[in-house]
Structures are given as structure tokens and as C-alpha cells.
Amino acid sequence: MSTRLKYFGAAGYEIVGPTHRILIDPFLSQNPLAPCSVDDLATPDVILVSHAAFDHYGDTAALAKRTGAPVVCDAAVRFMLLDEGVSPDQITPTTWGIVVEVAGLVVRPVECHHWSSGTLSDGRQVVGNPIAFIVETEPDVRIYHYGDTCIFDMRLIGELYRPTVGLLGCTLPRELSHLIPGPATFLTGEMDADEAARTAEMLQLELAVACHYLAPDDEVRRFVELVPHHDTTGRRRVIAPLVGETLVVDGERHWIERSES
Amino acid sequence: MSTRLKYFGAAGYEIVGPTHRILIDPFLSQNPLAPCSVDDLATPDVILVSHAAFDHYGDTAALAKRTGAPVVCDAAVRFMLLDEGVSPDQITPTTWGIVVEVAGLVVRPVECHHWSSGTLSDGRQVVGNPIAFIVETEPDVRIYHYGDTCIFDMRLIGELYRPTVGLLGCTLPRELSHLIPGPATFLTGEMDADEAARTAEMLQLELAVACHYLAPDDEVRRFVELVPHHDTTGRRRVIAPLVGETLVVDGERHWIERSES
Amino acid sequence: MSTRLKYFGAAGYEIVGPTHRILIDPFLSQNPLAPCSVDDLATPDVILVSHAAFDHYGDTAALAKRTGAPVVCDAAVRFMLLDEGVSPDQITPTTWGIVVEVAGLVVRPVECHHWSSGTLSDGRQVVGNPIAFIVETEPDVRIYHYGDTCIFDMRLIGELYRPTVGLLGCTLPRELSHLIPGPATFLTGEMDADEAARTAEMLQLELAVACHYLAPDDEVRRFVELVPHHDTTGRRRVIAPLVGETLVVDGERHWIERSES
Numbered sequence: 001m002s003t004r005l006k007y008f009g010a011a012g013y014e015i016v017g018p019t020h021r022i023l024i025d026p027f028l029s030q031n032p033l034a035p036c037s038v039d040d041l042a043t044p045d046v047i048l049v050s051h052a053a054f055d056h057y058g059d060t061a062a063l064a065k066r067t068g069a070p071v072v073c074d075a076a077v078r079f080m081l082l083d084e085g086v087s088p089d090q091i092t093p094t095t096w097g098i099v100v101e102v103a104g105l106v107v108r109p110v111e112c113h114h115w116s117s118g119t120l121s122d123g124r125q126v127v128g129n130p131i132a133f134i135v136e137t138e139p140d141v142r143i144y145h146y147g148d149t150c151i152f153d154m155r156l157i158g159e160l161y162r163p164t165v166g167l168l169g170c171t172l173p174r175e176l177s178h179l180i181p182g183p184a185t186f187l188t189g190e191m192d193a194d195e196a197a198r199t200a201e202m203l204q205l206e207l208a209v210a211c212h213y214l215a216p217d218d219e220v221r222r223f224v225e226l227v228p229h230h231d232t233t234g235r236r237r238v239i240a241p242l243v244g245e246t247l248v249v250d251g252e253r254h255w256i257e258r259s260e261s
Numbered sequence: 262m263s264t265r266l267k268y269f270g271a272a273g274y275e276i277v278g279p280t281h282r283i284l285i286d287p288f289l290s291q292n293p294l295a296p297c298s299v300d301d302l303a304t305p306d307v308i309l310v311s312h313a314a315f316d317h318y319g320d321t322a323a324l325a326k327r328t329g330a331p332v333v334c335d336a337a338v339r340f341m342l343l344d345e346g347v348s349p350d351q352i353t354p355t356t357w358g359i360v361v362e363v364a365g366l367v368v369r370p371v372e373c374h375h376w377s378s379g380t381l382s383d384g385r386q387v388v389g390n391p392i393a394f395i396v397e398t399e400p401d402v403r404i405y406h407y408g409d410t411c412i413f414d415m416r417l418i419g420e421l422y423r424p425t426v427g428l429l430g431c432t433l434p435r436e437l438s439h440l441i442p443g444p445a446t447f448l449t450g451e452m453d454a455d456e457a458a459r460t461a462e463m464l465q466l467e468l469a470v471a472c473h474y475l476a477p478d479d480e481v482r483r484f485v486e487l488v489p490h491h492d493t494t495g496r497r498r499v500i501a502p503l504v505g506e507t508l509v510v511d512g513e514r515h516w517i518e519r520s521e522s
Numbered sequence: 523m524s525t526r527l528k529y530f531g532a533a534g535y536e537i538v539g540p541t542h543r544i545l546i547d548p549f550l551s552q553n554p555l556a557p558c559s560v561d562d563l564a565t566p567d568v569i570l571v572s573h574a575a576f577d578h579y580g581d582t583a584a585l586a587k588r589t590g591a592p593v594v595c596d597a598a599v600r601f602m603l604l605d606e607g608v609s610p611d612q613i614t615p616t617t618w619g620i621v622v623e624v625a626g627l628v629v630r631p632v633e634c635h636h637w638s639s640g641t642l643s644d645g646r647q648v649v650g651n652p653i654a655f656i657v658e659t660e661p662d663v664r665i666y667h668y669g670d671t672c673i674f675d676m677r678l679i680g681e682l683y684r685p686t687v688g689l690l691g692c693t694l695p696r697e698l699s700h701l702i703p704g705p706a707t708f709l710t711g712e713m714d715a716d717e718a719a720r721t722a723e724m725l726q727l728e729l730a731v732a733c734h735y736l737a738p739d740d741e742v743r744r745f746v747e748l749v750p751h752h753d754t755t756g757r758r759r760v761i762a763p764l765v766g767e768t769l770v771v772d773g774e775r776h777w778i779e780r781s782e783s
Contacts, residue, residue, distance in 0.1 A: 092443030097411030115651035129376035150619030182614030353704030358672030
């Protein structure tokens, strides 16, 4: 058995395990490096959306409407999906701690120290509670998606839910920075390389996966260097997939497959 | 001296100590197991509302209007109460850390890792900051109400404010799940039995009280089993009242009284 | 080299280092003890706003419009500034972990366990994510502004970012309490003296500065007593400036200058 994680860029993944196909934060149509379009995607068993930011919410509405797939998300994302015409019967709102089962998959939302805010078509702000997700795709493969959290003491999450693979933001998709107004320069994402490498240790991951970029930058390379530096187990592996590549996790091994498309 | 906690179901309690009558999260009219109606309740000295979710906000507006009692709550609940016609002079908004005194009772709001959102009569969303409360009803009886928090490292709260009795959500009121739209099944509440039992240890409680259910389910029974399992003091007691029952705390003893009504 | 921090009262400071002039939470026109008016202020390199509460947001809009200075803030403050006519080109929204550089100054937002909500001119609520800031004004002078957080385990913030000077709320500006509606009495601010003194230890500060008052009260005096009590380094210094005074930090020394104006 193996689990395949195709990287879309930003925090977007298609995760295909032995029993379920899961989309997380599907950011494609505004993504200059998108390896496929939303129309190319197979119907997922579930779409998980961490929060309402545009590079995470992405194409969720179009995808939900085309495929009819259920969505698990926070209330801000739910408001936005309803506003875009997605059926309420497709959307399950949840928040930290409330474990849900959808299409036979158990989805565990855990704390994400970030925020979630969107704008409806009439200009109103809607606000939710951002989510980091843990899903077990097969026995002993528990995938943690960070959902744009900043660093905090995640040791309790590591102890209680024992994720094995962590998708950890360590920089920001700099190609999108011009979309954010204002005079300042964004130096880091919600976590920098060192902070992300420390969360890999706090979560006691087996495999730390760089996340939250389009083209890899120096922070991604620094993450790859720093994960071993903060590793007290001596066994932690680290990888930084390119957009469009597929990370295959097979027991204690993992490898990258180049995309065909 | 003793303190009496009557359980309404969900997270609702009427707490009567030697000096004050306190209502928390009074959820009655939509509660299929409600042991009384809002009209049956004696006028409280204060109503505490943890957040704007329907099973916590409950009948606060009707109760506040009938009795004139002061309400301590977050800003979302305040917006909703004003929208329902409660006088602003009755409502004190507060948030984590800001200790208030009302009717001679000291109310300590502490961190609650959840969220608080409501909808006004015109459809607008209002958002606040959910609250867990600690109140001292008599010397050495300090009651912690969890306010729907998920698990987090509560040791600092335990050390600083030394609650003795904790009302801890360990499941969800499954009878209400059909009111939440969407395709998923809710497996747990914001905390499951194991998480709640761990918080009893982090808070160093003397008495852990199961909370957030109507009819007790397997998680409630598991909570009763797990509290001793996580107890390093060897002295922690645990109880799971039925809706309508009254928990009496008298020094180091406690017992249940069946409701007369 | 030295860094000068002029106290405006509440959580407002003008911080002038060797290279930058920074305003934080400029609360003046509604401040009965304001040492100057917004028109008296020199143009800052940047204005930092922790959250949308009136005693922190203060005169930011007027100041931004008069001076054209850039503002770094959360989304609620940004909505309010836009509503008051500040140009979007002046405003950079950020949140926890996303380090920004503006006018050559590196601004680090860290977790602030509070909340941020404002009201627009049309009555709509806007909500953001409150920020505590760390800025390095000169080598080895890293200033932490607490942004109205309650106490939480800040040791990770201390370890990672090593602030040397902390502006720590330890009470509340009681002169403003009458502006908050409701029947209760506010006993403490988001942190009391003991909690604030404990955060000085968790952050491993060299110099703990009392914050969040107008005229100093007993809590401010208790903070000055308790900082040494919680100090495991034996070297921590503490000070409580009066409104209008300037705290000068020069290497391992600090002193107070009375305001001339």
C-alpha cells in the first residue's frame, strides 16, 4: 500500500491513498504554476479547506459544483461556498477537535494559529476559524496539513495524534505577493524555515514536507537543511517537492514521481 | 456550606452557592431533555455565556429580558442580545484575562480555544471570542466551565487559578446533530473522553464533571473511566450527572440529587 | 546608540531608535492625559497597530492621512482605515509569523491571545487577528509590544526571538472604563500585575516595562514589585513610566526623561 501526494503549489495537494482521494486547499486557476486545471481533477471523496485565504480556498467552489464532492471546512469557507452556489448539503463545517467522518474517511481538525476571513459577493466580510487537518490515509500513514498556522507548541498534537507525514509551510508563494496591497515587503510566510523545522520536531514527524511555495526559494532549501538539525530522533526525513510532482509514501520509504501532464 | 450545580444538558448549569445564583449557557427551549423551562428559573445574580453557538447561547435573551439579570459574555453574544432587545445596561462584554465583578461575584474569563459566531435577525454575521469561565462560589470551590474549548496545554490555567471543579465537554449532544447541515457524521465534540480526562489532569482538578451531552453516551462512560487513568494525584474524583440532576459539592465530598421537578 | 520610548498612555508609544521612528497604538485625542496631540507628532517611518480596540487604534487614521506614513496592522484595522479614507497603498495587513519589512524596518508579528473587532461607519462589524509586535531598533535592542494579549506560555517566543525590552500590560486604563457599557466592574486588564511579571520571565526580558494605564494604579506598583519575584536571572530590570515620560534604553542602562512639552 502507498499514499500519493500530488503537489499543486501553495498549500494544495491531491492525496490518493488505498481507499480515498482527498483534495486539500485546491489552488489552481490563479496559480501561475498550476500543473492542471480544476476540470482535469478526478472527483475526490472529500475536499478539505483550511481557511478562506485566496491561495487556500482557491477553486473549491468550482470543484465542489462540478463534482458534487463533500467539503469539510470552517464557517468562513462555508459562507463563501454558499455564496458561490454550492449546496449546503455538500458542506460540513467543523472546528478544532470536532472529528468528522465523511465518505468513510475520518478527518481530524486541530488547532491552527492563523485566521480565516473572506469576502462575499455583496462585499460583506465573513470570518471563521482556520483549521489544520490530520487524516489517516492507511494504517500508520497519518498526514498533517498545517493550514497556514504560525509556530506554537505543537507537542501535544504530536503526542496525541502522532502524525507521520507533515505538510509544513516554511516560506510564502512570492509569485503572489503582488496581489497583496500595501507598502511593505513580505519577508516570510506564517512560518520560516527554522520555525517549520522545529514544528517537525514538536510533531515528531517521520517525514517533513516543505509547503507554501510555487518555485522553491532559499527558505525551502534552508528547511531541508534545518529539519535534521532539529531532529532528536535521528530518523526524520525531509523533502521539498516541486509543483506538479507527486510524493509517494510507502511504509518507511518515500520518493518523488515527476508529473506526466 | 455547599455549592449546587443543576445540569440542564449541553453545557448549561444553574450554580447556586452560599452567596450567588449563576446561570451558565442556559439551553432550554430547544433542548429535548430540558428539565425546566426558562420561565421556571429563579432570577440569577448573573448569566454567563461562553459563546454564540445555539446550544450555549440558548435562552439567554428571554431570560435576561424576563429577569433583568446582568449578562457577562463575549462581543458576539452581546450583539445578539442587543439584537433581541436586551438592554445594553444589562450586558458586560469581556474577554480572556479581564476579570469582572458583577453583583459581588468575581468572574474570571480564561482562554477557550474555540470560536464564537452568531447571526443577527437581518442575516449579518457577528463574531466574538469564546470564553471559558472560572468562578469561586465559596472558599476553595472554584468552578471551571470549559466553554467548548478543544484540548490545549491548560497547565498554566491550573497553576495560576487552581480550579477545583471542572465542567469538561467530553462528547457532543448527538440529539442535536441533525440541526447541523452537511454530509459528514460528527464523531466527537470539541474534546473526546480522553482529551477531556487529560485536561482534568492539566488543570489539577479535584472533581471532574462530564459535560456537553443530553443522554450520556459511550464517551461519557469512557470519560469516567479515563479521568483516574490520567490522574497523577490519586485523589481526583469524577462524575457524570444526568440532565436534570443536581451535583452538590460540599468540601471534599460531592453527591447527586435527583431533580424534583 | 540608544532607543527612546515616549509613553502616550494606554499602549501607545513613540519609539525612536538610531535608524527609525515607530509609532505603536497611538491613542491621543480620546486620551485625557495625552502628552501631545496627533498634530504634534513627527512623521513616523511606520505606524504599528496591534488591534482595532479604540484605545489602541486611537488616532491612526488621522495620523496616517496627515503624514502618509505606512501602517502595519491586522485586517480589522485595515478595514477601519480604508473606511476612514486612508489609501490602501499605505496599509500592509499581516498576521502572526509573517515578518514584513517596511521603510527598512523589520517588523515581526507574534501571537497575541486577544481579539480584534471594529465597527465601520455604516455599522458593520469587521474582525481581524490581534498582533503583538517585536521590532529590533538597534543591535541587541529588541522591543516586544504585547498588543493586549492575556497570559499564555510565551517561552517559545522568548527563545526564538529573544526580546530584550517588553511593554507589558499589567492593568487597565481605569479612566476609560466608563466608556465600556454594562453593569460589571472591570477588576483587571487582560493581564494583572502577577501575570505580566510572569510573562517577563517567560520572555526572558532584560527590561520589563509596565503598560496599559493612564495614571499608575496599585497594579502598576505591584508589577514593579513582582517582576523581581518571578525573575530567575537575577538581572531583570523593571520600570513604570508616567504618561508623557520618555524611557531611554542605552545598552544595559535605562533611565527616564521627563517630557518637555
